[in-house]
Amino acid sequence: MHGKRILIIQQRNWGVSIGHFLAKKLAKEGCVLAAVTYKKSAHEFHATQKDVHYEILINNDEVFEKPTRYVEGNPASLEAINQELGIESIWPLVAGSREITRSYAEKFYYNGRQQMSDEDIVRYVQGAYAYVRKIFDEFKPDAVIAPLLAEPSHLLISHMARMRGIKTLCAVDSRVNGVWILSESPYEDEGAFHERVDALNAGASSENTQRAEKYIAEFRKKLKIQDYxxxxxxxxxxxxxxxxxxxxxxxxxxxxxxxxxxxxxxxxxxxxxxxxxxxxxxxxxxxxxxxxxxSFSYYPQESVGRYVYYPLQVEPEVTLDVFALYFKNQRELARIIALSLPADYTLVVKDHPDMLGFRPPEYLKDLAGTPNIKLIDYRIPSETVLKGASLVIAPNSTAMVEAAMHHIPVIQFGEEGIILKLPNVLKHTDPSTLSACIKERLRINLKTPEYERRLKNFVAAAYDTGFELDYISAWEDAKEDEREKIWDMYRAGLDRIL
Incomplete structure (x- = not known):
């Protein structure tokens, strides 16, 4: 590790709590550091602390206000940016920023109209690209550490790193309770976990197979809700x-x-x-x-006949704005699904408990008033809804993992790669053929030995490659022992890629 050059995305309060802790550990290992900060007060912390030295320290908020801050000469054209990053367009990158694409001034909890003009968005992207290129040209990182990859500049960094053969490590929930893994892509579809699932499915063996069997058996007896x-x-x-x-x-x-x-x-x-x-x-x-x-008049679940289940997602959030960019209008997606169901099925929709107080009443009324949709109470346990469901459809959802434990097939519209490793999940993105896809998934039999083998492999791969830790208490409560586990995870990840 000595002499390795590490770029850290010091995101807001994560950067102050966990990111700074990791920086101190890396510095002690002899690494050379650079960082991009988000939130001015957090940048002030990183700029004035005396624990570590950053060769380059850039505040992204400053570029919001002055896009030309790191531009030398004429700003790069969008075509040049696309070419260097290996992407088709910068606009999908922009969608991950709620501050840019939604207006907080006009409405709680964000309006659907953009807060920055297209011209200002382009100038910001050009300004962010300028400092990202400066970091990669001058600092020349060997690896990137990030808490998430959502904001346009995060994705600029990730894509430029990929084009230059540099890995980005991001801690993500494995969907096995209490186990966290490192992803190496914005869509959580690359890394040690994914390689391990593939290897186990191809015939490799795991010392954690029995533990995985026990986990699945316990889950089927009682739903395991994620610790956070x-x-x-x-x-x-x-x-x-x-x-x-x-x-x-x-x-x-x-x-x-x-x-x-x-x-x-x-x-x-x-x-x-x-x-x-x-x-x-x-x-x-x-x-x-x-x-x-x-107090909303929800449809009683017990009165629903045969149904397909759509668990609404939290929004705005990376699970929609990045993983399911083209399916982020959840009301419209629910309408399309309802239209595509067989005649004797209805679509049951349940809101995410975390969205209590963040959905306008009109949203609930519109959903409840859409043909072939039954909006049920958000307080009904997910396990209860799943027991009666023939199929789960959503952009992405933790409910898909719960469905896997109960042999319920899933159709996923989004790109989230961890969920796609489950044996019950099929990715489908074409609304015009959704009806046929639904009929096929409703006919599939998942109660087979091969299905059980692959489900065990998913859980075993998480234990094989993941780390058992309380990530949220490390972040929000600054628990030292949990932060040490996070360091162990990143240390192992860096050893793997460097």
Whole structure:
């Protein structure tokens, strides 16, 4: 590791909590570091800390405000950018940024209209491309470490790294509870885990096969909810709930008494830059929408006959904006699926619990009022819905893993690569042939020895190549022992690719 040159995407608060911890570990190993930061207050932390030295330290927010900051001469044309990155167009990269493609100023929780003009978007992409090329030309990284790959500049870095034969490591949930793996692509479809699944399916053996059998058996007896979801959904202590209720008043006070460090002039209001009127709008709108969702007249699940299940996804989120770029309009996708079902099937739709208070009432009404769609209560456990489902269809979803454990076939519209390694999942992207695909999937028999073998291989591959850790407590609670496990994971990943 000594002398290796590592570029770190120091994303917002992750960069302060986990990213800085990793930087210190890498520096101790003798690595040379560079970083791109996101969020001005986070950049200030990295610029003033004394623990590690960065040969290059660039703040992406600065490029939002001044796209020409790193441009020398005329900015690169979009054609030149596409050619160097090996892509067809920069516009799919732009879709991953909620700040660019949606307006937070106009509506909670984001309007569908873009917040930056096309001309400003192009200037930003050209400016980000300029500093990304500067890093790769001058710093010459041997590897890239990232918490996620979603924002346009993340993807610029990832694509340029790929074109130059450099790997990008990103920690992702393996979908086996408590196990995290490293992905080497923006779509989570490359890395040690994927290679291991393929090897096991081809006949290799694993020391974790019995453990995988036990995991599957336990899952079938009782749904294993991912640790980070359990943490998110548990009832908060009374004092914490009081703090959350008073938080808008604190934020308004801070608006008038502190500098607006994280505001970006070219973007306007955002989650990091909320003037008092936006703070109050958000607070009361979420309250109203939460009350509406709780009291909504959902269709009773027990009254539904034969059905296909569509679990709605959180949005905006990378699972839609990057993995399922062309299927991110979930209402329209649900309508298309409902139209494509056999005559004796209906489409059951359930919202994601994390979207409570973030969906406008009109959204729920429109879904519930669409032919052949039954919108059921978001509070119904996923396990209960899956028990009656003949098929699961979605852009991407954790429910697809749950379906795999219960021999339920799945159609996935998105590109998310981990899910596609499950033996019950089929990728399909053509709405015009969806009806025939659905009929075929409804006829398939998954209760076979080969299916069980491949399902065990998926779980065993996660244990073979993954790391058991509590990623969220390492991030949000700064637990030292968990952060050490994250370092062990990245250290092993770097040893593999360098």
């Amino acid at each position: 979801l359990v943490r998110r959904w548990k009832t908060q202590p009374f004092f914490k709930r009081v703090r959350m209720e008073l938080a808008p008043l604190r934020r308004i006070w801070e608006w008038y008494t502190r500098p607006h460090t994280d505001c970006i002039a070219t973007l306007g209001p955002s989650l990091d830059c909320r003037p008092p009127r936006i703070i109050l709008r958000d607070y009361f709108t979420k309250k109203l929408w939460s009350r509406t969702a709780r």
